[in-house]
Amino acid sequence: MQHVLPDERGHYGEFGGKFVPETLMTALEELEAAYARYKDDPKFKTELEFYQRTYIGRPTLLYFAEQLTKHYGKAKIYLKREDLCHGGAHKINNTIGQALLAKRMGKKRIIAETGAGQHGVASATAAALFEFECQVYMGEEDTRRQSLNVFRMNLLGTEVIPVTSGTRTLKDAMNEAIRDWVTNVETTHYMIGSVAGPHPYPMMVRDFQRIIGDETREQMLKIEGRMPDYIIACVGGGSNAMGIFYPFVGTGVKLIGIEPAGYGLDTGRHGAPLTKGDKGVLHGSLSYLLQDEYGQILPAHSISAGLDYPGVGPEHSYFKDNGLAEYSSITDKEALAAFQLLSKKEGILPALESAHAVAYLEKMIDKTSKDDIIVINLSGRGDKDVQVVADALGVRL
Amino acid sequence: MQHVLPDERGHYGEFGGKFVPETLMTALEELEAAYARYKDDPKFKTELEFYQRTYIGRPTLLYFAEQLTKHYGKAKIYLKREDLCHGGAHKINNTIGQALLAKRMGKKRIIAETGAGQHGVASATAAALFEFECQVYMGEEDTRRQSLNVFRMNLLGTEVIPVTSGTRTLKDAMNEAIRDWVTNVETTHYMIGSVAGPHPYPMMVRDFQRIIGDETREQMLKIEGRMPDYIIACVGGGSNAMGIFYPFVGTGVKLIGIEPAGYGLDTGRHGAPLTKGDKGVLHGSLSYLLQDEYGQILPAHSISAGLDYPGVGPEHSYFKDNGLAEYSSITDKEALAAFQLLSKKEGILPALESAHAVAYLEKMIDKTSKDDIIVINLSGRGDKDVQVVADALGVRL
Amino acid sequence: MVVTKLNRIDEIFKQLRATKRSALMPYLMAGYPDIEASLSLLISVAEAGADLIEFGIPYSDPLADGPTIQAASEVALTTGVNTDIAFDLVKKAREKIETPIAVMTYYNAIYRYGLERFAGNAAESGVDGVICPDLPPEEASPWSEAAAQYGLANIMFAAPTSTNERLKKIAHMSRGFIYCVSLTGVTGARTNLPSNLTDFIGRVRKVTDKPLAVGFGISQPEQAKQVADIADGVIIGSALVSLIGADRETCTDAAAAYISKIREAMDS
Amino acid sequence: MVVTKLNRIDEIFKQLRATKRSALMPYLMAGYPDIEASLSLLISVAEAGADLIEFGIPYSDPLADGPTIQAASEVALTTGVNTDIAFDLVKKAREKIETPIAVMTYYNAIYRYGLERFAGNAAESGVDGVICPDLPPEEASPWSEAAAQYGLANIMFAAPTSTNERLKKIAHMSRGFIYCVSLTGVTGARTNLPSNLTDFIGRVRKVTDKPLAVGFGISQPEQAKQVADIADGVIIGSALVSLIGADRETCTDAAAAYISKIREAMDS
Ligand SMILES: Cc1ncc(COP(=O)(O)O)c(C=O)c1O
C-alpha cells in the first residue's frame, strides 16, 4: 500500500490542515511552494546529504543490543542510534533541512519554540552554522529548569526569550513563536521542531526525519537480510517516530508509538493525546489533543520534557485511526526503570524520551520469539537527563 | 623515518619504563605478553574493529570547518570529530580496547582512575558492555565538583570510590588505583586512561588511540588528495594527541601539542610539564612533570579538568626532546574564547580540553596561507563543560 | 431550525452606510474582569454608542492575541466562565440591548463544542456572528455552513499579507463584514496606524463591496477617526480591555466614557 | 669518594646470624610527628632494641603506602621536612647511635635530587642503605651503581607475585638484605599474617642466602615472633607510625615501650 498523504490541502484524512491566522497563510503558501520546489532539486538534495553526512554524522548506527537481547532472551533487539547525531538527538535532522530551505527562501532570521531545550539547541546549532539570526521562545518555567540549555543556546549565538504567558511551558512557547511569526513573517522563518503545526510542517519535518527509517531499512536488510518485525519509538510531537515509521508504512512491519503516561493514564497527569485525548485544533492543525469539554487545552505531564506536550502530529492521529500504527503508553516510573536497564546492560544512557520506547519491551517482548527482530529508535542520549533521573530516584548530587 | 619505540624495556630514549612496586611487575609482564599476543591477532582485531564501528561509531568525521576557515581567512581548517564518539570523547577508543584485552586475560574486575569523570565514564561504559565489575577512583574534591558524572558511572553499574588522600584530585586517584591494583592484581585489570603509567600502557593506549590518526590520514587523502600541513591537539596525559600524531610522525606534517597554561605559565598555576616541568618519575614512568626541587609533585591547574595533571605521557617527552612534535600552551582565558568562537561559528561546542587546541589557531594561523591545511583534533564535546564556562564567564545559571 | 430574520449585523451596516457613518465596534471579554461585570459592560458599552460588540470567549491558547488580551483571558478563565456561560450572558444582555453581537473565539472552542451545537446555541442566545482568528478560508467551510444554517454571520479575516487572490476568496466567504487586520502582528494597542493601511483597505475594496472593519492596534480617538474615514467599522480591542482591567470598580463607567469619546471623534 | 668500610647493615646481619636472632626493623618517618620528635624517636627506638631503622623521607605521592603512612607523610610534609633535613637528622642521630639506618623514599625524590648527589649526601650523613619501593630491578641499575659507589646498600623488594626468575634477579641485585613484601598490597597494619608467607619466604631462600626481611602488615608481638622464626628481619611500619601519631607528647616513650615489647616477643 502506498501512503500518499497529506492531500493538497495538507490533510491526513480529517486531520492536519492549516488553522492559523490569515496573516500567516501567504507565508505557509510560500513555504509550501519553496519546499515543493527544492525537495527534489538535485542541488538541494546534494547539499542536505552533504550536511547529514559531514556535520550530523549520518548514517547513524543500527546497533545490535546483544546484552539487552540476552537479558530478555526473546526477540533480537536493535537500537537506531540517533543519540550519536551531532548535538545528541534526532532533532538536528530537521533543523539542518529547514535551515537550508530558509536560506534559499532568503530569510535572515529563524525563530523556534522549545520545551526542555533540545529543539532550541538544534535550531541554534543550525542557525550558527548557516549564519542566521536566531531567537528561541521557551517557557519561563523551562528556562529556569533548563538553564544549562539556555546558556548552550546563548553560546551558539541564539537569544532565548522567556515566555511568561499561560502555563509558561512548551505549548505557550509555541503560541508565542507563532505570534512572533505573525509579526515578522516577511523576514523570518519559523522552525517548528516536530511533525506538528500547520501544513506543510508535519509533512516537511516528516520528510527531513524519514532518513532515520530509510537508513534503518537499508541497514537491517544488510545486517539481517530481512525487514524487522517491530519498530518502537516514543511520541512527543511525533517526529522521531514518524521519521523511523514512515518508510515502513504498509510493509507489514508493526509500528508502535509510545506516548508518555506520566503519573498514570488515570491520574490525568500524562501526555498521551492519542491514547486519552480528543480531536481538536492546536497550533495550526487538527489532531488528537488533551483538552476539556470546552476545548481549553489541558497541560501535559511527563518526566521527559521532550514528550511533555498536549498535542501530537496529525499524521499520527491518522495512523492511529486507520490502523497504520499502534500507540501505547509508558509511565514515568517505567521509563526510569528502562533508563537504568539500558545504561547498565549496554553502557548507553538513553534520553528519557527514548527510554519510553525501551520500556515498552517489558510489555511486548514476551509475545515475541528468538526469531523476531525489534528496532527501537534511540532518539537521543540521556546525558541531558542525568539530573532529572537522580532527582526522581532520590539521589542527592 | 620509521618510529619504532618503545624499546623492549618500554623506554622512549630516556623516558618511559616501569617504575612500580615489585608486586605489579609480574602483572605488567603478563599484560605486555597478552597485548603482544593479541594486538596482531586477527580475531582480536576483528572484534575491536567491530566495536569501533558498531558501538563507538567509528570512523568519526573529518569535518571541514568552513565558517571558522572563513573567519580567519587563512589555512583550511578541518576538525577530527572525536566528540561524536559514543560517550562524547576519544576516551572510549582506549577503554573498549583494554576491555577486550582484559576479557581475554580472564580478568573479572576493572579499576580506573578519573579526574573530571571522562575516563571514568568511558571505563564504566566498557565495563557495562562487557559485564565487568568496575570500580573507579576519583578524588573526593572531584566527586563533589562532578557529581553528575559520579551518578552517570553509577547508572552504568560502576562504583565510584572517593579518594581522600593528598590533593584529592586526579593524581591521588591514580595513586589509589595503583594501590588497589597492588592489592588485587590477580583478578583485576587496571584501565589507565591516557598514554601515561608504566610500560606497556603508554604504548598500548597509543595503539588503541592511533585509529584517530589513521582515519584522519585516510580521510584527508580522500578529501584533499594530500597530507595536512599541521595537526593540533591538546595534551593532558597525551592520548588524543598521540592518537592523532602517531601515524604522521616523520612524514613532515607539523605536529603541535597544546598544554594547559592555566592562569599563565608564570603564575605557577598551570598544567604544562613539557613546557615548564622537569624530568622525573610519576605513576610508573619517567617523563616531564611538575615538581619541586626535592621531587615532590606539584598540583596542576587547568580550567579543563581533563588537562589538569602534573605529568604527561613519556612518548611526548621523547617527541619534544627529539623534535618529532612541538609543544606550546594556551591559558584558561584563551581556551574559553576559543570555546565560544567555535560554538558561534560552527554550532559545535568543543570540550574545554579540545578548545585549547582550537585556541592555538590564534597564535599560528597568521603564518599560514590559504593553501595550507590544518587538522585540529576535537577530542570531545563541550556539553560537560557548559556549567564551568558559565561560571568562568560570570553567567549565573 | 433555520433562522430567517435579517441578521442584526447586516442591518446595522445597511443603516450606517445609509448615513455614511462608520461602525464603532468595541471588544469585550466574557468573564472579564468577572462574569457579572462583563454583562454590565455589554450593556453600558452598547448604550454609550457601540454599533456592534465583539464578545470574546476566553481561550487557553490565544495565539493571535497580544499580551493584554492574553492576560485578560487568563483572568477570565479563573472565574469559571465558559462557552455556555458566555452565551447566557448574551441572552441576558438581549433583555436590554439590540446591538449586534459577534462572538470571538478560537476554532478549537467551536470544534470541540460541536459545530452545529455551537451555532445553534449561539443563535438562540442572540448572537449574530462569529469571529474566529485561526480559521482561514481553506478550513472554514464546515463551520461556515453550520453558521449559515443558524443565520449566524461567519466573519472572516483579511490581512495585509493576503494576496489579491486570497482576498477574493475571503470576501466571497465572509458574512456580515470582513475583519481587516491593520498590520502583520497580534492584537494590542499601538500608538500609530500602519502607513500602508489605506493601500491595504483599497486592495480589499477592489474585490468586494461588503463592509470592512479594521482592527488590531487602534486605541486613540484620532486613530479611530482616521480609520473611520476609510473603513466601515473601527474595532477597539486591547485598549478597552486594558482600561477595564485598570480599575474593576469603575470599569463600567470608564468603558462607557471611553466609547463615547471615540464615538465623538469618529462622528466629528 | 668511595667508602670502603664495611656497611653497618651487613655487619648487623652477620652478628645476628651468628646468634641466630632476627633483626627488629622499625620504620620511622622524618618530620613525623614533627622534625625534632623524629630525631628523638630515632634515638629512643634504637635504644629500645631496634637492629635497623628504616627512616622514611615523606613523599607527596606514596603509592606503595596504605592510609597510615599516607596520612603521616602529609603531616610530615607540612613541617617543611625535606631530603636535606632528613639527612641532617640522621647525621645528628649518628652522634648518639650506631644502629644501621636505611632511608626509604620514592624514586622521584632520588632522581630529582640527583643520583650521585643523593648517594653521596646520604652516605656522608651516616645513612647505610636506601629502600625505594617503586624501583624494580629493570630500572634500578643507575641508582644501584650510584649507591654502590658510596657504599650504600640498595635494598630491593621481593613480592609474592614475583616469579622465581624475578626473585633471582632481585636477589642478585639487592644489597644489605631483601625486603620481602608479606602480601600483595600496600603498607598498613593487619591482624593476620598471610597464610602463604612461609612458602613465599621459602621460594626466596631457594635463590639466595642474603638476609630476608619481611614487611607490610606486621603489628602484633606474636606476628613478629612468627616472622622472626622464618625470616632474618621483621619490619614494623604502620603500627609504629600510628602509635606515634596517637599522642605526640608521649610518643617517644610509647614507641620505645612498643619496640621493647616486640623485641621481647621475638627473643622469647
Ligand atoms: C531525544 C528526544 N526524543 C524525542 C523527542 C520528542 O519529540 P518527537 O516526538 O518529535 O520526536 C524529543 C523532543 O525534544 C527529544 O529530545
Ligand SMILES: Cc1ncc(COP(=O)(O)O)c(C=O)c1O
Ligand atoms: C575531551 C578530552 N580531551 C582531552 C583529554 C585529555 O586527555 P589526553 O591528553 O589523554 O587526550 C581529556 C581527558 O579527560 C578529555 O576528556
